[in-house]
Amino acid sequence: xxxxxxxxxxxxxxxxxxxxxxxxxxxxxxxxxxxxxxxxxxxxxxxxxxxxxxxxxxxxxxxxxxxxxxxxxxxxxxxxxxxxxxxxxxxxxxxxxxxxxxxxxxxxxxxxxxxxxxxxxxxxxxxxxxxxxxxxxxxxxxxxxxxxxxxxxxxxxxxxxxxxxxxxxxxxxxxxxxxxxxxxxxxxxxxxxxxxxxxxxxxxxxxxxxxxxxxxxxxxxxxxxxxxxxxxxxxxxxxxxxxxxxxxxxxxxxxxxxxxxxxxxxxxxxxxxxxxxxxxxxxxxxxxxxxxxxxxxxxxxxxxxxxxxxxxxxxxxxxxxxxxxxx
Amino acid sequence: xxxxxxxxxxxxxxxxxxxxxxxxxxxxxxxxxxxxxxxxxxxxxxxxxxxxxxxxxxxxxxxxxxxxxxxxxxxxxxxxxxxxxxxxxxxxxxxxxxxxxxxxxxxxxxxxxxxxxxxxxxxxxxxxxxxxxxxxxxxxxxxxxxxxxxxxxxxxxxxxxxxxxxxxxxxxxxxxxxxxxxxxxxxxxxxxxxxxxxxxxxxxxxxxxxxxxxxxxxxxxxxxxxxxxxxxxxxxxxxxxxxxxxxxxxxxxxxxxxxxxxxxxxxxxxxxxxxxxxxxxxxxxxxxxxxxxxxxxxxxxxxxx
Numbered sequence: 337x338x339x340x341x342x343x344x345x346x347x348x349x350x351x352x353x354x355x356x357x358x359x360x361x362x363x364x365x366x367x368x369x370x371x372x373x374x375x376x377x378x379x380x381x382x383x384x385x386x387x388x389x390x391x392x393x394x395x396x397x398x399x400x401x402x403x404x405x406x407x408x409x410x411x412x413x414x415x416x417x418x419x420x421x422x423x424x425x426x427x428x429x430x431x432x433x434x435x436x437x438x439x440x441x442x443x444x445x446x447x448x449x450x451x452x453x454x455x456x457x458x459x460x461x462x463x464x465x466x467x468x469x470x471x472x473x474x475x476x477x478x479x480x481x482x483x484x485x486x487x488x489x490x491x492x493x494x495x496x497x498x499x500x501x502x503x504x505x506x507x508x509x510x511x512x513x514x515x516x517x518x519x520x521x522x523x524x525x526x527x528x529x530x531x532x533x534x535x536x537x538x539x540x541x542x543x544x545x546x547x548x549x550x551x552x553x554x555x556x557x558x559x560x561x562x563x564x565x566x567x568x569x570x571x572x573x574x575x576x577x578x579x580x581x582x583x584x585x586x587x588x589x590x591x592x593x594x595x596x597x598x599x600x601x602x603x604x605x606x607x608x609x610x611x612x613x614x615x616x617x618x619x620x621x622x623x624x625x626x627x628x629x630x631x632x633x634x635x636x637x638x639x640x641x642x643x644x645x646x647x648x649x650x651x652x653x654x655x656x657x658x659x660x661x662x663x
Numbered sequence: 664x665x666x667x668x669x670x671x672x673x674x675x676x677x678x679x680x681x682x683x684x685x686x687x688x689x690x691x692x693x694x695x696x697x698x699x700x701x702x703x704x705x706x707x708x709x710x711x712x713x714x715x716x717x718x719x720x721x722x723x724x725x726x727x728x729x730x731x732x733x734x735x736x737x738x739x740x741x742x743x744x745x746x747x748x749x750x751x752x753x754x755x756x757x758x759x760x761x762x763x764x765x766x767x768x769x770x771x772x773x774x775x776x777x778x779x780x781x782x783x784x785x786x787x788x789x790x791x792x793x794x795x796x797x798x799x800x801x802x803x804x805x806x807x808x809x810x811x812x813x814x815x816x817x818x819x820x821x822x823x824x825x826x827x828x829x830x831x832x833x834x835x836x837x838x839x840x841x842x843x844x845x846x847x848x849x850x851x852x853x854x855x856x857x858x859x860x861x862x863x864x865x866x867x868x869x870x871x872x873x874x875x876x877x878x879x880x881x882x883x884x885x886x887x888x889x890x891x892x893x894x895x896x897x898x899x900x901x902x903x904x905x906x907x908x909x910x911x912x913x914x915x916x917x918x919x920x921x922x923x924x925x926x927x928x929x930x931x932x933x934x935x936x937x938x939x940x941x942x943x944x945x946x947x948x949x950x951x952x953x954x955x956x957x958x959x960x961x962x963x964x965x966x967x968x
Binding site: 387393395455458459461462463465466467469470471473474477478480481482483590594597598601605631632633634636637638640641644645648 | 700750756758762765767768771772775886889892893895939953957961962963
């Protein structure tokens with residue numbers, strides 16, 4: 337039996353080693369692939385806070401992923417064309433500075449997560465799943481029918497945004513940025529989970545009635561968790577857009593929501609590194625099965641189905657021989 | 664805007680609503696009786712459409728195609744229930760979502776593998792390809808009118824089935840107390856398979872009927888599935904009546920919104936921006952409707968608290 341903490345460090349080191357190894361062997365494609373896994377893991381970490389800790393099964397997290405992506409797209413496209421976003425009542429100009437874009441992505445996606453949460457959290461259980469799915473779809477159709485930023489075709493950004501002191505176009509440097517962001521966020525989420533807020537959130541999932549009797553408001557706790565969760569996934573969306581230098585309504589699609597959820601399941605629900613393992617596994621499967629067959633989604637479906645039916649606890653659960661995550 | 668156009672759009676909205684009802688009725692029955700959220704319901708819609716297109720292409724008969732869509736979706740539904748779904752009844756919703764998401768991947772890719780990525784076409788039968796003149800001199804597509812009639816007939820049939828027959832009695836009993844009817848000696852797993860196949864058949868029929876208006880392609884089911892979710896949230900989970908009312912509301916709101924909103928904004932904006940603002944807003948209208956219902960009745964219009 338392997339302890340989960342040891343497993344977590346191993347996973348982080350493996351990912352770092354993968355990127356560094358690829359850098360030494362001069363394989364930029366492998367670095368980019370690893371970067372993709374890291375960014376998708378970040379999106380999963382965001383959802384895992386709501387889903388794993390809070391028990392809020394959101395099938396609409398693509399909304400925040402897409403909003404983060406479009407925050408980057410809108411800011412960078414205006415900077416690229418030298419046109420201001422807004423002139424009245426005050427001037428807002430585009431930018432291609434990553435930290436500012438991240439900030440905007442976080443603010444926008446947490447605002448939407450707050451509003452969507454305000455409506456969705458009035459419901460629970462299966463209603464919540466359907467309502468979050470529906471709100472995600474709403475933004476998807478909005479992004480298609482809004483012509484200003486490419487509509488259905490999406491929008492290309494020609495140069496990757498800049499980060500002070502680094503050359504972001506160098507794959508390993510961009511990987512470094514994403515990896516550090518992921519580690520910082522995981523550290524923050526871990527602290528949050530073990531704080532009194534995290535305990536209350538876990539309590540609200542297990543028994544909302546009890547949380548109420550000790551004088552806490554489960555709705556408020558869940559709303560805060562949902563907002564933070566949306567903000568993290570939004571940040572991942574901004575990085576993902578920067579990785580591809582392209583945004584499109586696909587980021588908003590319900591399949592994206594489903595995939596983010598799949599990362600969590602493959603790795604293990606409510607586990608700190610669950611989404612990281614899951615996203616890495618997903619990228620590996622995509623790359624390996626995608627090379628074997630054009631129809632690799634069939635195999636992915638079968639694997640996912642078997643994990644759900646027979647291997648509860650995901651890969652981390654199977655390796656650490658514990659069905660339940662340490663809360 | 665002329666009255667004729669408005670009436671025509673109202674009929675289109677009804678037709679769309681009726682189609683959504685066929686989907687939502689199955690979903691809400693399955694949730695009501697088995698407590699299962701089934702994302703793969705859209706795949707059964709797709710199975711129905713492909714079965715109809717394949718049979719229509721080889722026999723040329725639209726009636727046979729419809730029968731094939733019902734049969735294929737019901738059989739696939741029953742098999743899926745026996746192999747996968749029945750393991751999910753006592754799981755939590757997260758497992759149900761993921762397992763049925765996996766089923767979507769399997770169904771969609773298998774269909775792409777069998778039929779290719781290009782859309783198939785299902786022709787409207789000759790007898791119904793024209794228009795009928797309604798009282799008041801309005802010409803309307805007879806096929807779309809037929810869809811409305813089929814939908815109304817199915818709705819009536821479903822109401823009769825559930826309120827008047829023995830099976831319907833068991834379904835209602837299952838909704839109230841699953842364990843009790845098992846204890847009373849009803850073969851509950853057979854009932855579950857039957858309900859699932861019934862829901863699947865309705866989805867398949869709906870797919871085949873819509874397939875003749877739109878194209879038959881992989882992934883056609885999921886947008887409809889999500890709309891059906893909106894319908895159920897509005898109507899209240901487990902309520903067939905709610906599904907009917909919700910479906911008509913969503914169908915009318917969506918269809919009329921797409922026509923009216925751009926015209927409405929054209930009153931005080933220039934044409935091109937009125938079109939873009941109007942159509943963006945129209946694409947969000949049903950979700951705004953859903954949010955509004957949630958504010959006042961979080962369990963839907965006819966849902967049990």
